Amino acid sequence: xxxxxxxxxxxxTVTGKKLTVTCSQNMNHEYMxxxxxxxxxxxxxxxxxxxxxxxxxxxxxEGYKVSxxxxxxxxxxxxxxxxxxxxxYFCASSLAGEKYGYxxxxxxxxxxx
Amino acid sequence: AQSVAQPEDQVNVAEGNPLTxxxxxxxxxxxxxxxxxxxxxxxxxxxLKYITGDNLVKGSYGFEAEFNKSQTSFHLKKPSALVSDxxxxxxxxxxxxTGRRALxxxxxxxxxxxx
Numbered sequence: 001x002x003x004x005x006x007x008x009x010x011x012x013t014v015t016g017k018k019l020t021v022t023c024s025q026n027m028n029h030e031y032m033x034x035x036x037x038x039x040x041x042x043x044x045x046x047x048x049x050x051x052x053x054x055x056x057x058x059x060x061x062e063g064y065k066v067s068x069x070x071x072x073x074x075x076x077x078x079x080x081x082x083x084x085x086x087x088x089y090f091c092a093s094s095l096a097g098e099k100y101g102y103x104x105x106x107x108x109x110x111x112x113x
Numbered sequence: 114a115q116s117v118a119q120p121e122d123q124v125n126v127a128e129g130n131p132l133t134x135x136x137x138x139x140x141x142x143x144x145x146x147x148x149x150x151x152x153x154x155x156x157x158x159x160x161l162k163y164i165t166g167d168n169l170v171k172g173s174y175g176f177e178a179e180f181n182k183s184q185t186s187f188h189l190k191k192p193s194a195l196v197s198d199x200x201x202x203x204x205x206x207x208x209x210x211t212g213r214r215a216l217x218x219x220x221x222x223x224x225x226x227x228x
Binding site: 040074 | 117119152155157205
């Protein structure tokens with residue numbers, strides 16, 4: 001089944017403790033992206049990647065890192081999480097080309113205390 | 114810059130009645146427009162998109178949307194609502210003239226269909 005897989009689904013952590021949220025897609029998509037969803041704000045893009053070893057900042061990149069060493073994987077790294085990063089995170093992927101929409105993962109609900 | 118506005122936080126409609134969820138957009142060039150739906154504890158699911166051609170786009174689950182360039186709108190519609198349509202709906206836009214490839218999402222509209 002074609003899908004985007006995120007892990008974990010739920011995570012509670014403490015301020016300052018480094019964490020990684022994994023994202024993997026099995027559709028050979030070139031484009032991958034991370035969004036966070038907050039009430040009343042919709043989805044805001046954190047980082048995106050056009051292909052392997054090509055990443056760039058989205059609208060809200062502060063406090064996050066990404067890497068794209070393989071085409072299928074696009075992990076999101078929070079080196080020193082803070083409470084304002086408590087949110088619902090989505091990974092998405094798509095084929096190259098502007099006319100394609102995204103396939104989304106099921107989401108990761110992160111709570112930083 | 115590209116942006117999307119969904120002016121209604123919530124839309125309430127009775128089952129069997131037609132529904133409309135509003136979306137307006139702003140882009141520098143020409144838009145690609147999308148609607149997604151999110152059910153509780155799930156990721157976003159693609160409903161439909163406008164790329165070019167016919168202004169009336171038909172999508173999944175009986176939904177359709179009308180692209181109106183003069184009003185910069187892309188409202189989502191369904192002739193007869195079902196209780197199972199109750200969910201959070203997001204409109205999104207991509208400006209084909211920018212290099213960033215990002216979809217910009219609206220803040221979402223919660224659709225509540227009453228039995």
